[in-house]
Amino acid sequence: MEAGLSTKNAPSPSIVLPHYIFGAISFLIATVLLLISSSGDFTHYMSPKLLSITHIMVLGWITMIIMGALYQLVPVVMEVRLHSEKIALITFIVFGLGVTFMSIAFWSFTFSRSILLEIGGVLVLIAMILFAFNILKSALKTQRKDIENTFVITSVFWLLITVIAGIIITFNFAFNFIHESHIQLLKMHAHIGVVGWFLLLVIGVASKLMPMFLIVHKLPRTLLIYSFIFTNIGLIMLTTGYYYINHQWFLILSSGLIILGIFFFLRFNLIAFRKRIRKNLDTGMKLSAAAFMMLGISVLFGLFSVITPDLFTDIQNRIDITYGFLILFGFLTSLVLGQTYKTLPFIIWLHRYKSLVGKFKVPLPVELYSDRMANIHYYTYLVGMLFMIIGILSNNVLALKAGASCLLITAILYNYNVFKIIFHKTQNNESK
Amino acid sequence: MNLNNLTHEESNILELLKTVMDPEVAVNVVDLGLIYEVHHNPDSKNIHVLSTLSTRGCPLGDTIMENIRVVIANKYPEYNVDVELTWEPEWNPDMITREGRIAID
Numbered sequence: 001m002e003a004g005l006s007t008k009n010a011p012s013p014s015i016v017l018p019h020y021i022f023g024a025i026s027f028l029i030a031t032v033l034l035l036i037s038s039s040g041d042f043t044h045y046m047s048p049k050l051l052s053i054t055h056i057m058v059l060g061w062i063t064m065i066i067m068g069a070l071y072q073l074v075p076v077v078m079e080v081r082l083h084s085e086k087i088a089l090i091t092f093i094v095f096g097l098g099v100t101f102m103s104i105a106f107w108s109f110t111f112s113r114s115i116l117l118e119i120g121g122v123l124v125l126i127a128m129i130l131f132a133f134n135i136l137k138s139a140l141k142t143q144r145k146d147i148e149n150t151f152v153i154t155s156v157f158w159l160l161i162t163v164i165a166g167i168i169i170t171f172n173f174a175f176n177f178i179h180e181s182h183i184q185l186l187k188m189h190a191h192i193g194v195v196g197w198f199l200l201l202v203i204g205v206a207s208k209l210m211p212m213f214l215i216v217h218k219l220p221r222t223l224l225i226y227s228f229i230f231t232n233i234g235l236i237m238l239t240t241g242y243y244y245i246n247h248q249w250f251l252i253l254s255s256g257l258i259i260l261g262i263f264f265f266l267r268f269n270l271i272a273f274r275k276r277i278r279k280n281l282d283t284g285m286k287l288s289a290a291a292f293m294m295l296g297i298s299v300l301f302g303l304f305s306v307i308t309p310d311l312f313t314d315i316q317n318r319i320d321i322t323y324g325f326l327i328l329f330g331f332l333t334s335l336v337l338g339q340t341y342k343t344l345p346f347i348i349w350l351h352r353y354k355s356l357v358g359k360f361k362v363p364l365p366v367e368l369y370s371d372r373m374a375n376i377h378y379y380t381y382l383v384g385m386l387f388m389i390i391g392i393l394s395n396n397v398l399a400l401k402a403g404a405s406c407l408l409i410t411a412i413l414y415n416y417n418v419f420k421i422i423f424h425k426t427q428n429n430e431s432k
Numbered sequence: 433m434n435l436n437n438l439t440h441e442e443s444n445i446l447e448l449l450k451t452v453m454d455p456e457v458a459v460n461v462v463d464l465g466l467i468y469e470v471h472h473n474p475d476s477k478n479i480h481v482l483s484t485l486s487t488r489g490c491p492l493g494d495t496i497m498e499n500i501r502v503v504i505a506n507k508y509p510e511y512n513v514d515v516e517l518t519w520e521p522e523w524n525p526d527m528i529t530r531e532g533r534i535a536i537d
Contacts, residue, residue: 010491076489212487215457215536217524277525278457278536346491349455354495358452358502365455 009075013351015088017422019068020344022096023336024411024418026060031404031411033107038391038400050321052106054328058193059099059124062332066201067091067131069343070152074138077148077208083137091130098123121170128163132156147224151204154232158196161239165189188239194327195235195258202335203227203265206288210269213285213342214276223268231261255306259299266292282366283374287338290382294330301326315393322392329407330385337381337414344421345369352426368424369417377413380406441472445479448507452499455492459535461500465527468518479504481515484523493517 030053037049074082082088101120139153169185172178178185207224211217234257241250269292281289301323305316345365353362384406391399438446449467450460461467461483469482481500485493501515528536 072491076491079489208489212490213456215486215525215528277528277533280537346455350492350495354498357495357499358506364453364458366458 009079009081010347010350011071011075011082011085011088013347015082015085015092016068016072016347018092019064019071020340020418021422022092023061023065023068024415026056026064026099027333028408028411028415030056030061031408035401035404035408038404039397048106048109052103054324055099055106056103057328057333059095060103062198062328062336064095064099065336065340066198067095069339070135070201070205072343072347073205073209074135077144077152077205078139078142079144080138080141083134083141087130087134091127091134094123094130095127098125098127115174117170118174121167125163125167128159132160147221147228148204148208151200151207151224151228154228155197155200155204158192158200158235162189162193162197165192190324191238192235195231195238198332199262200228200231202332203231206335207265207268209339209342210288211272213278214272215278216272216276219268219272219275221268223264223271227261227264227268229261230257230264234258234261251306255302259303262295262299266296282341283371283378284338284341286378287334287341287381289338290378291331291334291338294326294334294385298323298326298331318393318395322389325388325392326385329388334381337377337410340414340418341369341374344418348421348424352424356426363427368421370420373413373417377410380413381410384410435467435470438470439472441474442470445470445472445481445504445507448503449481449500452496452503454486454496457536459528459532461496463529463532463535465523465529465532466496467500477511479508479511479513481513482518483515484518486523488519 033049033053033056037053071082071088074080098120101116101123103120105117105120135156136153139149142149165185166189168178169182169189172182172185203224207221211219234254237254237257238251241247241254273289301319304319305323345368348368349363349365356362384403387399387403387406389403390396391401391403435446446462446467449470450462452461453459454461454464454466457464464486466485467481467483469480471478471480473479481504483497483500485496490496497515497517501513504513504515505511
């Protein structure tokens with residue numbers, strides 16, 4: 001195989017596609033539950049229904065699709081073959097069961113009376129250990145020791161720490177062996193997950209893919225190195241700060257370093273965006289651009305959340321929920337929605353048409369889904385997010401219901417496209 | 433890059449390669465500037481194409497290379513077609529032709 005080519009390293013679609021199917025259905029379920037809960041469960045982020053929706057979103061939707069996409073992207077970023085497809089399949093099954101058990105336990109509020117949550121948590125932990133092992137073993141084979149790879153590998157370490165912290169919290173619900181506030185532990189767990197796992201992974205993969213999609217070269221990669229250093233130092237400080245120090249100034253300082261890290265990454269993206277040859281953005285890239293804008297807005301809410309915990313006591317919970325909502329339903333969801341259109345059609349296209357290119361007239365990957373539907377759900381998504389944020393901040397049930405309805409429509413249209421792509425039938429009748 | 437002094441047959445091959453698209457940007461490989469050299473040797477019945485990709489690790493890389501080989505082999509069945517991948521010089525957006533830029537926009 002020639003160096004730099006990754007198609008031959010691509011895993012079997014039977015490994016990757018179940019992740020997209022599970023993820024798309026999870027997103028649909030989460031939006032249905034969001035609509036059901038939108039009449040008044042947004043008063044505190046520890047409410048069982050919100051915890052259930054959060055875990056369906058974080059694990060079933062975002063992590064599930066990221067895992068599937070990463071199996072496909074490892075050959076792109078690292079130029080190696082995935083270590084084991086068998087482990088990837090076992091990981092999917094164990095993880096899927098774990099997420100399902102956890103979500104049911106949270107929704108039915110049984111975590112103080114049954115061990116369903118603990119079983120689910122342990123299954124998720126096992127799956128994450130298998131996933132980390134698979135990715136790190138693949139990474140060991142790579143010849144490319146660049147900053148993008150470093151981001152991806154570091155994110156996998158943070159993922160393990162996130163899940164271990166989650167397991168400790170889960171068992172602490174039942175046995176109460178750590179006498180810290182659950183809220184503090186939960187904040188630590190959430191921030192390691194969001195910044196350490198999601199953000200570092202997104203930076204690593206996006207800084208490789210975005211220039212490819214936008215057609216732009218010679219970007220200032222030093223910005224990525226700064227981003228890596230500041231984000232990680234800030235995260236280590238924040239994690240230890242929540243547990244050991246818990247002084248306001250320490251949390252502000254560590255948050256500031258993370259924000260500086262995010263700033264360098266956003267600056268890198270902005271330069272790529274301005275220098276791009278490809279001026280017209282397709283729906284996938286428009287959703288990705290919206291994701292980075294929402295990352296910027298969520299940073300502002302995060303600042304409010306950290307700096308002014310006593311200043312706006314009456315609406316502090318609502319600010320915290322808006323901050324979390326913007327990260328999960330905003331930044332990460334928008335990015336996953338957008339990047340689905342930049343990965344899934346190509347996976348299917350390669351599978352269906354790789355052996356036919358040049359011999360027959362074949363459709364382009366973009367023709368495997370309805371761009372009209374994708375464009376409609378781009379707008380329903382943005383409108384939905386706007387209503388939801390207004391609804392959460394003002395505690396307005398009507399706005400929440402309108403927002404949740406728009407997000408449900410988004411999920412339905414997105415699912416339509418995902419299944420249209422996955423069940424695409426090969427078209428090779430027209431001879432060249 | 434050496435696409436200036438092409439023979440008539442080599443120009444035909446280059447035109448033929450305009451039917452090979454990069455599936456991501458929907459622009460042909462010639463206008464994207466991915467084709468560096470085309471050599472047609474009627475004596476040895478050999479066609480050699482030197483090409484690159486817009487980025488290392490391109491997920492569609494070997495599909496594009498195979499597409500280049502197949503369209504030439506279909507047109508010149510009696511020839512041995514050799515498509516060589518190179519990373520020197522590294523591709524950059526300045527290599528995109530005027531037509532390619534219009535198509536991308």
